[in-house]
Amino acid sequence: xxxxxxxxxxxxxxxxxxxxxxxxxxxxxxxxxxxxxxxxxxxxxxxxxxxxxxxxxxxxxxxxxxxxxxxxxxxxxxxxxxxxxxxxxxxxxxxxxxxxxxxxxxxxxxxxxxxxxxxxxxxxxxxxxxxxxxxxxxxxxxxxxxxxxxxxxxxxxxxxxxxxxxxxxxxxxxxxxxxxxxxxxxxxxxxxxxxxxxxxxxxxxxxxxxxxxxxxxxxxxxxxxxxxxxxxxxxxxxxxxxxxxxxxxxxxxxxxxxxxxxxxxxxxxxxxxxxxxxxxxxxxxxxxxxxxxxxxxxxxxxxxxxxxxxxxxxxxxxxxxxxxxxxxxxxxxxxxxxxxxxxxxxxxxxxxxxxxxxxxxxxxxxxxxxxxxxxxxxxxxxxxxxxxxxxxxxxxxxxxxxxxxxxxxxxxxxxxxxxxxxxxx
RNA sequence: GGAGGAGUGGCAGAGCUGGUUGAAUGCACCGGUCUUGAAAACCGGCGUGCGUUAACGCGUACCGGGGGUUCGAAUCCCUCCUCCUCCGCCA
Numbered sequence: 166x167x168x169x170x171x172x173x174x175x176x177x178x179x180x181x182x183x184x185x186x187x188x189x190x191x192x193x194x195x196x197x198x199x200x201x202x203x204x205x206x207x208x209x210x211x212x213x214x215x216x217x218x219x220x221x222x223x224x225x226x227x228x229x230x231x232x233x234x235x236x237x238x239x240x241x242x243x244x245x246x247x248x249x250x251x252x253x254x255x256x257x258x259x260x261x262x263x264x265x266x267x268x269x270x271x272x273x274x275x276x277x278x279x280x281x282x283x284x285x286x287x288x289x290x291x292x293x294x295x296x297x298x299x300x301x302x303x304x305x306x307x308x309x310x311x312x313x314x315x316x317x318x319x320x321x322x323x324x325x326x327x328x329x330x331x332x333x334x335x336x337x338x339x340x341x342x343x344x345x346x347x348x349x350x351x352x353x354x355x356x357x358x359x360x361x362x363x364x365x366x367x368x369x370x371x372x373x374x375x376x377x378x379x380x381x382x383x384x385x386x387x388x389x390x391x392x393x394x395x396x397x398x399x400x401x402x403x404x405x406x407x408x409x410x411x412x413x414x415x416x417x418x419x420x421x422x423x424x425x426x427x428x429x430x431x432x433x434x435x436x437x438x439x440x441x442x443x444x445x446x447x448x449x450x451x452x453x454x455x456x457x458x459x460x461x462x463x464x465x466x467x468x469x470x471x472x473x474x475x476x477x478x479x480x481x482x483x484x485x486x487x488x489x490x491x492x493x494x495x496x497x498x499x500x501x502x503x504x505x506x507x508x509x510x511x512x513x514x515x516x517x518x519x520x521x522x523x524x525x526x527x528x529x530x531x532x533x534x535x536x537x538x539x540x541x542x543x544x545x546x547x548x549x550x551x552x553x554x555x556x557x558x559x560x561x562x563x564x565x566x567x568x569x570x571x572x573x574x575x576x577x578x579x580x581x582x583x584x585x586x587x588x589x590x
Numbered sequence: 591g592g593a594g595g596a597g598u599g600g601c602a603g604a605g606c607u608g609g610u611u612g613a614a615u616g617c618a619c620c621g622g623u624c625u626u627g628a629a630a631a632c633c634g635g636c637g638u639g640c641g642u643u644a645a646c647g648c649g650u651a652c653c654g655g656g657g658g659u660u661c662g663a664a665u666c667c668c669u670c671c672u673c674c675u676c677c678g679c680c681a
Contacts, residue, residue, distance in 0.1 A: 210641045214650045221650090224662040228609035239661090246661045545638095 166271050166379070166533050168547075169203050172196060175277070182278040185494030187286040195270055202267040209260035216253035220246065272382055276529040278494055279466075279503035285493030294505060295489040301510055302486065302568055308513040311563040312444030314570060315341065318590050323444070333434065333442065333449035335559070340590050344565070344577070345452060347584035348558050349427050352454035352479065356555060359475055361425035361456055366405035368428060369396040374408045377533045379500035379526075389431050398431035402455035403552045407530060410459055414545060415538040421468060422459035425555070427452065444563060446518065451559040457552045459536065462527070465549035466503075469525045472553045473505050476521045479556055483578045485564050486510040488517065502527045509560065513567040518560040523553030566590075 172179060176196055183193045223246050230239035283292045315321035320341030326334040337345050353363060375381040375397050380388060389398040399405060406424050415422075430453050434442070445451075456475065460468045473489065480487040492504040507521035528547035531537070537545045569576040575590040582588050 207641065210650080214641060217651085218649055220661080224660095225610070227661055231609075243661050250661070 166529065167274055167277065168528065168532055169199070169267070169271065172271075172274070173200050173203065176200065179274070179277050182494070183275075185278050185282060185284040186275060186497070187284075187495040195274060199267060199270040199274065202263055202270060206260065206263045206267055209256060209263060213253065213256050213260050216249065216256060220249055220253055223249070275499040276502050276526065278497060279525070281491065282497060282503055283491065283493045286495035288496050290493040291496055291506070292491040292493065293488060294491040297486045297488045297510065299486060302512045304512045304567070304570070308567065308570060310444065310513045311511070311566040314566045314575065315444070318575070320344070320566070320590065321445070331449070333447070335445060335448055340587065343585055344562060344581070345558060347581045348561060349452060349454060351581060351584050352555055353425065353427055355475075355479060356425035356454060356456055359423075361423040364402075364406055364409070364424050364426040366399075366402060366409075366426055366428065368399055370399055370404055370408070371396055374404060374411075377411055378404050378407050378530050379533065380404060383499045386435055387433055389433060399428060400432050401430050401554075402426040402428040402453065403457060406455065406457045407534065407550055407552065410536045411534045413536055415459070415536075415548060417461065417538060417540065419538070420459065420461045420464070420548075424457045425454060427454045430557075445559040446563065448559055451557060453557040454555050455552060456555045457550070460549045460551060461538070462546070462549050465525050465527065465551060469503065469505075469523065469551055472523050472551060472555075476507055476523060476553055476555050480507065480509065480520075482580045483561070483565065485561070485568065487520075498524065500524075500526050500529050502529065507556075509564045511560075511564050511567050513570075518563065520560045521554040521556050524551060526550045526552075
């Protein structure tokens, strides 16, 4: 959520950013509405405070009168105060109404984009920030897509997953599960080497937590909701891990805070269909190692690029063809100011699959989180939050299987061999 | 799940027969005096949000969250959450 004061100060910049996100003029008017509501809120606040002040003074007077035994006078004043009170209550109710409207308006305005974000409406307009440097593998027509390889070598059973739960819940087995576990451990080890503290967070979160990182209300329908207890299954480890810092006031020397965690991620993915959801391309449950950083505003973009490098290092070590995209305005997430996506080339499907998304949220999350730090002058300021997948497993597995296959089996990336205990499937 | 107890400022800990209590006191912290320096001692300061102000400041709200009673609530009532103790159940 953007800070109200910032909206007023930077309204032109914010409106430009909304245009980049492909917002219509009528929707952009929301910014003016928010500013207007904020003015009304301030006016009402002043009025309410005044009335309350009056009320407080009279109440004190009544107290004093009682104390000094002037009961009649006290009672007389008491009846007079009632009207004033009703008046103040009414104004306060009005103010609360305005606050709610303002809140709604603020919640529906996405983060302000970084200046480097290209304009555009959909993924077609994303900028290739770093293209693949080699020649894309050509496996020929006999190459099998990963779901066929998975069946051939008994690695993943999609039918069993569907039987037990439903489609989009793959069941890994044998060397398939082993590969899964090897990747998780490898990614966590690499994150640890890069200085990230490992976290095992809860997989269900409450409403407040989901709100603080911006999943609510924006992605309400994307999360599985346990209504009985009003808890949500996490769509990413970002949610519980970033919330670790909720409400904290940091010292400048605490930066950077680097956290990582492996969790399964649950996503309803309502509305997806076709080739997009075939095999591991898009599933309701997948595993992911997430990296989260809390940074000083002056350094958050350097940090973003370090995180990009970290992810890049992982993909290089796995010997997968990858490219990096800078997301355009229309494709950048609601909460993000700048997002880099990583895609790996799935050689049998002959398509790029997204495996990581690295974002700087600037103060958009920390405003909701109330995550601040004391600057040199002792003033409290909002910190910047960042996160990235490092990495999301399902599609990585799809690519490893497809890209490394030949007639006799599938070769495992060298960095995984020690974790796996075998070189080939 | 059942019974009981508790949640107050960075921490500890008063207040809880409703009325200068935003909150005693101690510790911690910051500034000063003293000292060659430090410690001790002494003096002063020391929460946050919102509104207002050029600023000093002033107003308002906040004593786990929400709601209620009252002219007035940290103090009374309801409800939810969390923690502790005991019982039950259980990986």
